[in-house]
Amino acid sequence: MKNTKHTPGPWKLDDVSDFIRGPRGVYIAELCDANSDRVQVHGPRFEANARLMAAAPDLLEACEAAFNCLDLLGEEYSGTAGILAQAIRKAKGDL
Known part of the structure; x- marks a missing residue:
């Protein structure tokens, strides 16, 4: 699972410019229009970054499910x- 092709994190949404930036301010993507869901992905790893963004809803759902399971298992x-x-x-x- 260490064969990562996307831009390494952390990624951060720049609230001023609506850019998603990676480490050292690397430009990853741009939110194109506040009234739509359109995102424009840039850079040499654009395809891998786009795949990661597309998987984000599934990853969030998996994190929530895992959290709920771990929460039931207790302090350990x-x-x-x-x-x-x-x-x-x-x-x-x-x-």
Whole structure:
């Protein structure tokens, strides 16, 4: 699973320019229109980045399911549950 082809993280949405940027400000994508769901992906790893973005809803759903399972298992998994909770909050814009 370490055969990563997308731009490594962390990625951050630049609220001023509506750009998604990677490490050191690398330009990954642009939110094209505030009134649509259109995103324009750029850069040498654009195809892998686009695949990762397309998988984001499924990944969020999987994180939520895993969090709910770990939450039921108790304290032993609280560290991993915390990592999942933070990722879920970030994906939902709650961070």
